[in-house]
Amino acid sequence: MSGQWDVVIGLEIHVRLALDSKLFSGASAQYGASPNSQVSFLDAALPGTLPVVNEKAIDYAVRFGLSIDAEIPEVTRFARKNYFYPDLPKGYQISQMDDPIVGRGQIEIETEQGTKTINITRAHLEEDAGKSIHDQYDDWTAIDLNRAGTALIEVVSEPEMTSAKEAVAYMRAIYNRVTFLGICDGNLQEGSFRCDANVSLKPQGSETLGTRAEIKNLNSFRFIEKAINYEIKRQKKILAQGESVVQETRLYDADKDQTRTMRGKEDANDYRYFPDPDLPALNIITDRLDRQRAAMPELPEAKLNRYMEDWQLPEENARQIAYDVAMAKFFEASQAQTKAKPADNAKFLITDFNALLNEQDSDLADSKISPTDYAGLMDAMASGEISRKIAKQVLDKMWASGESAATIIEQQGLAQISDSDALHKIITRVIKDNPDQVEQFKAGNDKMFNYFIGQVMKQTKGQANPAQTKQILEEQLNNE
Numbered sequence: 001m002s003g004q005w006d007v008v009i010g011l012e013i014h015v016r017l018a019l020d021s022k023l024f025s026g027a028s029a030q031y032g033a034s035p036n037s038q039v040s041f042l043d044a045a046l047p048g049t050l051p052v053v054n055e056k057a058i059d060y061a062v063r064f065g066l067s068i069d070a071e072i073p074e075v076t077r078f079a080r081k082n083y084f085y086p087d088l089p090k091g092y093q094i095s096q097m098d099d100p101i102v103g104r105g106q107i108e109i110e111t112e113q114g115t116k117t118i119n120i121t122r123a124h125l126e127e128d129a130g131k132s133i134h135d136q137y138d139d140w141t142a143i144d145l146n147r148a149g150t151a152l153i154e155v156v157s158e159p160e161m162t163s164a165k166e167a168v169a170y171m172r173a174i175y176n177r178v179t180f181l182g183i184c185d186g187n188l189q190e191g192s193f194r195c196d197a198n199v200s201l202k203p204q205g206s207e208t209l210g211t212r213a214e215i216k217n218l219n220s221f222r223f224i225e226k227a228i229n230y231e232i233k234r235q236k237k238i239l240a241q242g243e244s245v246v247q248e249t250r251l252y253d254a255d256k257d258q259t260r261t262m263r264g265k266e267d268a269n270d271y272r273y274f275p276d277p278d279l280p281a282l283n284i285i286t287d288r289l290d291r292q293r294a295a296m297p298e299l300p301e302a303k304l305n306r307y308m309e310d311w312q313l314p315e316e317n318a319r320q321i322a323y324d325v326a327m328a329k330f331f332e333a334s335q336a337q338t339k340a341k342p343a344d345n346a347k348f349l350i351t352d353f354n355a356l357l358n359e360q361d362s363d364l365a366d367s368k369i370s371p372t373d374y375a376g377l378m379d380a381m382a383s384g385e386i387s388r389k390i391a392k393q394v395l396d397k398m399w400a401s402g403e404s405a406a407t408i409i410e411q412q413g414l415a416q417i418s419d420s421d422a423l424h425k426i427i428t429r430v431i432k433d434n435p436d437q438v439e440q441f442k443a444g445n446d447k448m449f450n451y452f453i454g455q456v457m458k459q460t461k462g463q464a465n466p467a468q469t470k471q472i473l474e475e476q477l478n479n480e
Contacts (some may be wrong), residue, residue: 005201005231008209010159013174015184016128016192017060023127023151024051024094031190033228035144043149045089050278053078056335057151060183061125062102062284063292064153067177067211067299068120070105070291078125082272086142087130093152095126097273100282107177108301109169110319118170119158128152153183155479159198159209164228168301170220171321176300188324195261199231201239205401210235211245215252215259226254231259261354303328311335311342320350323427326364340378348378352392356399368399377405389462392413397428420472421462423456427472430455441477452477 027040042049079097100121130148178184200212218224250259303322307313439446
């Protein structure tokens with residue numbers, strides 16, 4: 001064997017639906033409540049309780065299916081997935097097996113080699129289990145059933161990714177899709193979006209897949225990349241020694257940057273799926289499909305095209321905004337209130353504003369600066385009242401003080417110097433104070449022109465109007 005291997009990766013992404021109540025009970029599904037305070041009789045598996053499907057969960061699953069051009073069946077069914085775990089009171093999970101609510105679909109991802117289509121096998125509805133807490137007591141495991149019964153859709157990809165970077169790109173694509181659709185809040189820290197990664201290696205060019213290991217419960221884009229890369233190295237080492245990879249479920253330890261065995265990997269028959277007798281088959285009628293098509297927001301692909309065609313944004317900037325739900329909302333809200341060119345707005349937002357957010361460990365969803373106030377800053381820059389350099393300073397002051405751009409510019413005298421006579425006097429003095437540089441410029445050293453621009457900006461603390469400064473400086477230097 002040559003030792004050359006093809007990497008094969010498939011992802012199972014669990015998307016917690018942004019619902020007020022659980023999938024089959026009326027108990028609250030809000031995150032963060034005190035332990036076991038949001039548990040209905042059904043969630044606790046008391047005898048005689050019966051599940052009732054949350055209609056909004058059906059709508060959200062259908063909406064997701066439509067967004068990936070998936071097959072939506074006329075009839076979908078729920079099944080019982082049987083296994084024992086302390087935080088699963090019923091001893092089974094209500095899920096879907098043979099007739100999932102979303103069939104085959106696809107989504108595009110951006111890779112280093114260009115655009116790639118990843119096929120989605122299915123997406124099915126299921127209830128989440130509770131939570132086992134192992135670090136609260138020395139000798140006991142605590143159980144919190146608040147999460148039990150929370151609605152999920154599990155999105156299962158084909159094993160078509162060939163690197164950790166591709167897996168991250170796919171995970172981001174699904175993340176962007178469900179947050180744009182408004183069916184998931186996307187909070188990774190709260191477990192609203194998490195992933196299981198199936199990783200295997202096969203001899204280069206072979207059609208036969210290798211034995212896979214599943215890495216469970218990854219809820220970070222950075223961790224999924226690190227976990228998959230570690231797992232690839234681990235399996236390569238095993239195969240290079242002539243040994244066989246064991247099919248198993250593994251956990252990723254972020255502190256040690258390694259995966260470790262959790263349990264043997266189950267197959268579908270281990271779960272003894274059978275139709276849930278308490279839940280009848282559900283007909284997906286045309287009216288429901290039509291309502292969800294009508295409720296569909298503009299998707300990132302459409303935004304990208306609109307930004308490029310209608311607003312002439314460079315593709316790189318347009319893509320960065322279009323595929324970020326918070327940034328797209330902020331950009332469009334601010335652009336509706338400013339006379340600045342969309343391309344200038346986008347550039348400042350992506351670079352300067354984004355840099356400020358990173359410094360403050362914040363994001364646009366929690367920004368102290370509203371789209372309206374940001375639009376005022378863009379207007380001041382577009383009109384020439386302030387330069388871009390001064391705009392950065394004003395942005396910082398807006399964040400710190402909560403005041404508008406107009407107030408800060410007026411109170412601190414930050415408006416550009418556009419008075420022609422004042423600029424003439426400043427430039428005349430700069431030229432007089434730098435005779436050696438004047439001679440170098442006359443001798444053909446064009447770099448000296450930027451030196452004089454810098455001196456003028458230094459004298460005016462960056463407030464000289466750039467266009468006027470350049471024009472006057474050219475005139476005066478050429479007349480020396």
